[in-house]
Amino acid sequence: xxxxxxxxxxxxxxxxxADLEAFLAYEHDPEAVRRSRxxxxxxxxxxxxxxxxxxxxxxNFVQTVVVDGETAGSIVAWWEEDRRFIGYWFGxxxxxxxxxxxxxxxxxxxxxxxxxxxxxxxxxxxxxxxxEKCGFxxxxxxRHGEDEHVVLVLGRSx
Numbered sequence: 628x629x630x631x632x633x634x635x636x637x638x639x640x641x642x643x644x645a646d647l648e649a650f651l652a653y654e655h656d657p658e659a660v661r662r663s664r665x666x667x668x669x670x671x672x673x674x675x676x677x678x679x680x681x682x683x684x685x686x687n688f689v690q691t692v693v694v695d696g697e698t699a700g701s702i703v704a705w706w707e708e709d710r711r712f713i714g715y716w717f718g719x720x721x722x723x724x725x726x727x728x729x730x731x732x733x734x735x736x737x738x739x740x741x742x743x744x745x746x747x748x749x750x751x752x753x754x755x756x757x758x759e760k761c762g763f764x765x766x767x768x769x770r771h772g773e774d775e776h777v778v779l780v781l782g783r784s785x
Contacts, residue, residue, distance in 0.1 A: 637729040639690040639737070642701065646691045647677055649698040653718045663716075664748040664774045681705075688738050692730040694721055702734045704743070711740040727757045735761060741782030749775045 651674075653659060654667045668676060681689055681703060688704040692715075700717035713734070717727055735743075746769060747754035755765070755777055763779035770776070 635724065635726065636693075636695050637699075637726055637733070638693045639702070639730065639733050640693060642682060642689050642691045646698045646701070647674060649718065650677070650701055650716065653700060653716055656719050658719055659716070662748075662751045662753070664750070690734055690737070692717065692721075692726070694726055699726060700730070702730060704734075704738045704740065710744050711742070712744045712746070713738065714745065722753065727753075728760050731757060731761045735781070743781040745779045745781075746771075746776040747779075749777055755779070 651670060654665070654673065659665075660667055667673075681687060684705065686706050690702050692699045692702060698718075699721040700715060702713065702715040704711055704713045706712075713731075715727070715731065717730075721727070743763075745754075745758050745763060747758070749755075749768065758779045758781075759765070761781070763781045765777050766780050767778050768775050769778050
């Protein structure tokens with residue numbers, strides 16, 4: 628229980644254009660890529676994806692996580708057919724400090740759709756633990772390509 632966490636200011640806000648540069652850098656962090664098993668996009672593809680698919684879809688709820696005034700990551704909720712999913716990405720400097728728990732807890736107060744789904748890769752134990760701390764329950768696994776992902780659900784009964 629570190630004292631530093633007590634002094635860390637974790638805030639959610641709407642995404643601004645400058646955040647995308649930080650998000651791009653975080654997506655290309657080699658350790659984040661290894662843990663998530665996500666292939667980072669090249670700059671132009673990344674910017675196009677964010678501007679059209681993420682920010683350009685009014686059904687999505689997207690927030691920047693700001694820690695002590697710095698862009699620390701993002702949390703997104705989106706629809707896949709009839710299921711509402713969430714995902715997030717934090718810069719490595721913000722891992723393991725309770726920031727994800729605080730940010731996701733605040734996000735879940737604003738994103739009221741239930742049930743919510745998440746499906747991190749099985750080996751991403753930090754992400755699975757974060758979701759479980761925030762009330763998600765593992766319900767099984769699903770394959771995406773070569774990787775097995777844990778399916779977690781929050782508020783299945785409504």
